[in-house]
């Protein structure tokens with residue numbers, strides 16, 4: 001079932017196409033999906049001009065991703081588009097898991113307050129992309145070229161040359177850095193002969209977006225072996241504009257073409273919903289895959305998002321991890337381009353996001369195998385888990401209908417290991433936690449205060465430090481010290497960071513903790529900063 | 541000491557996965573044999589008849605065909 005594109009953009013001839021030789025750019029991004037667009041915005045905000053090439057000129061023929069995680073929303077806040085995303089999306093944090101006709105358990109992904117962003121929003125991927133396109137268009141320094149299809153790449157030690165096909169014919173450009181955000185079927189990956197290895201799951205899944213009015217709570221609903229779809233699984237999510245996503249397991253032998261016929265889809269959905277008052281918006285049948293390339297960095301060509309790794313959708317780890325890739329790469333590339341950090345810093349992108357990809361693949365593989373067991377033995381184990389889950393908490397914890405995307409924690413040479421004793425808090429390598437603070441009689445969130453630069457969160461007061469790189473100072477105190485110090489009135493910062501007066505957290509520009517100190521000392525902070533920029537690098 | 545049914549693994553998914561992977565590549569018959577061997581090994585590790593009895597009762601209840609048969 002094809003649907004009409006919702007957003008149409010125009011091809012526009014670039015002056016580069018009239019040049020005799022290839023024009024030169026510092027950074028060229030290939031692919032204007034959620035990942036390439038987020039990267040272009042991040043780099044442009046850091047003052048780096050980019051060319052962004054995409055082979056299409058429209059979005060919205062069908063939706064793919066729908067669930068966007070808290071960390072992604074915090075990153076999009078930094079990119080200036082968190083508000084429209086959250087305003088348009090539906091917010092959720094609760095889920096229900098059913099077995100047969102019965103509710104097995106409920107979960108709450110964010111039971112505590114003091115966070116600006118919810119655990120998740122659901123939003124059609126085409127809306128996400130459209131907000132990103134609008135933001136990219138509003139920023140100076142982003143040259144977005146629709147209907148520019150990259151057909152070849154010739155890399156060399158200083159960069160690469162790209163061959164591009166357009167409605168006006170071919171041309172080429174040279175770039176110091178090429179960032180491949182061209183999705184699972186990446187042309188750049190293929191042209192460079194890089195293997196995309198992993199697993200294809202046997203089971204097929206019907207994904208349908210339907211329009212219907214329903215008075216159901218906004219929550220994730222998952223069924224194992226429901227009465228309306230016996231022996232298989234079902235998943236249901238609300239999206240904005242009365243659109244619902246339904247995901248039905250079809251088994252390994254289903255005939256995908258047959259299953260996509262509207263009358264067949266409608267019959268399956270009517271059995272599920274108990275009525276047929278809905279319209280089909282979009283229908284597709286998928287066989288999910290978990291794959292990655294071994295190295296995300298190939299000289300001056302860097303892979304981000306689906307071109308580098310692919311996961312099954314259980315856990316919503318696809319676009320969410322791609323946006324985290326971008327947040328990890330952008331500041332590093334900016335420091336390397338301004339020669340404030342060695343080019344080897346880029347290798348830590350591969351290391352850190354490689355860990356994240358492994359984590360995401362591990363989780364989504366476990367979930368997919370739980371939902372669609374490989375053998376009779378695995379099915380028995382799974383069914384026993386579900387049966388025991390009604391009686392025993394340990395089994396409930398093993399029921400796996402998808403482990404939803406959270407921020408990755410990096411085990412990285414950029415982190416300075418703890419030298420002091422900490423009772424919890426946010427360890428080096430982990431992403432910052434939000435907290436609600438007060439200043440001048442107003443409430444505000446820590447994630448809003450921390451800019452995408454190196455930041456020192458100081459408990460109590462700011463000390464004057466002379467550091468080799470600019471570092472933002474943010475002072476937070478449990479007692480009200482007037483408007484220059486943020487007031488941790490609800491003790492959320494103290495609790496979430498195990499913060500005691502005089503301690504400090506050094507945050508990297510992507511909001512991950514680089515180091516933490518019980519007592520601020522300039523030499524230690526300077527060393528941690530230099531380490532976080534890859535200047536005093538141990539081998540990666 | 542009564543049977544502890546709370547989640548005792550810090551990463552329950554990893555424990556589950558270990559069992560799944562132990563079955564990979566086995567025939568169904570071999571899988572059943574593996575399960576039996578595993579049960580005996582773990583029962584011995586527990587080393588307590590009262591707990592084993594409780595674990596067996598819980599498992600019997602869990603696999604009972606209808607909801608009424610279960611000891612909910």
Ligand SMILES: Cc1cc2nc3c(=O)[nH]c(=O)nc-3n(C[C@H](O)[C@H](O)[C@H](O)COP(=O)(O)OP(=O)(O)OC[C@H]3O[C@@H](n4cnc5c(N)ncnc54)[C@H](O)[C@@H]3O)c2cc1C
Pocket residue numbers: 030031032033034035036053054055056064065066067068125148149150151181182183184185186187188207286304305306307313316317318319320321322
């Ligand atoms: C059914 C389904 C449900 C999903 N649900 C979720 C979810 O809930 N949450 C989530 O986070 N993720 C989800 N995902 C995954 C998500 O859709 C992807 O991870 C995401 O789209 C990846 O973004 P990307 O920018 O890397 O690649 P893409 O979105 O694939 O974008 C690649 C871009 O590159 C362009 N391009 C390709 N080749 C060339 C070329 N040669 N030259 C120029 N341009 C090129 C394409 O036109 C495209 O615009 C889901 C996926 C599926 C299939």
